[in-house]
Amino acid sequence: MKKAYRFETHFHTKESSPCGCVPAAESVRKYYESGYDGIVITDHFSAGVLGSEGGTSWQTAMDRFLKGYWAAKNEGEKLGLTILLGAEFRFPGNYNDFLVYGLSEDFLRGWEWLYEASLQSFFPIADKLGFAVVQAHPFRAECYRGNPAYLHGIEVFYGNPRHNSKNMLAKEWAQKYGLLESAGSDFHKMEDLAGASVLLGKRPRTSLEFAHLLRERAYRLETRRKL
Numbered sequence: 375m376k377k378a379y380r381f382e383t384h385f386h387t388k389e390s391s392p393c394g395c396v397p398a399a400e401s402v403r404k405y406y407e408s409g410y411d412g413i414v415i416t417d418h419f420s421a422g423v424l425g426s427e428g429g430t431s432w433q434t435a436m437d438r439f440l441k442g443y444w445a446a447k448n449e450g451e452k453l454g455l456t457i458l459l460g461a462e463f464r465f466p467g468n469y470n471d472f473l474v475y476g477l478s479e480d481f482l483r484g485w486e487w488l489y490e491a492s493l494q495s496f497f498p499i500a501d502k503l504g505f506a507v508v509q510a511h512p513f514r515a516e517c518y519r520g521n522p523a524y525l526h527g528i529e530v531f532y533g534n535p536r537h538n539s540k541n542m543l544a545k546e547w548a549q550k551y552g553l554l555e556s557a558g559s560d561f562h563k564m565e566d567l568a569g570a571s572v573l574l575g576k577r578p579r580t581s582l583e584f585a586h587l588l589r590e591r592a593y594r595l596e597t598r599r600k601l
């Protein structure tokens with residue numbers, strides 16, 4: 375059988391997410407031991423976590439945001455695990471979260487106060503640059519569905535054990551609007567490890583390649599928990 379490359383798509387580090395409980399190097403090693411080929415680091419990217427204009431400088435906010443990614447990347451390189459840069463965006467006005475794939479450090483440093491914009495204004499830029507925008511846990515109680523015109527996909531297999539994310543409703547909703555279906559663990563604690571993942575036919579070397587594979591729907595989903 376052809377090799378499939380197992381990737382975690384939704385992952386937080388202690389260094390950059392206040393709710394993250396595990397230092398990046400430690401969790402990266404555990405993912406490696408659990409048979410993963412890569413992780414997309416998706417720390418929280420919002421004013422609530424990183425600060426607003428006037429309170430801090432954008433470059434300081436980005437240093438803080440990227441700390442966990444770099445810690446994960448350094449450990450991943452030692453092990454041969456692919457570490458890619460993503461982010462979990464939250465725009466002002468609601469509790470909806472959007473996982474964004476395809477990012478680079480240069481892009482983030484150059485677009486000051488990007489998380490203070492809106493999904494509607496961000497999506498056309500992301501779409502044109504080849505990013506993938508995937509709404510995280512869209513059926514969680516405090517969330518509502520983003521306009522499907524501004525989404526490439528949604529998380530339909532949400533592996534985290536501490537939330538009821540109504541995965542079956544998410545799957546139906548994805549099918550109704552023709553959105554790509556993603557799966558992730560929302561890793562914050564060791565108990566979240568390897569809850570759900572994507573299996574890719576090809577190993578992406580960059581975050582943009584990962585976004586491309588998602589948008590091409592060149593993957594399968596896998597979950598180790600009951601939906």
Ligand SMILES: [Zn+2]
Nearest residue numbers: 386391393394
């Ligand atoms: Zn969190």
Ligand SMILES: [Zn+2]
Nearest residue numbers: 384386462560
């Ligand atoms: Zn998350």
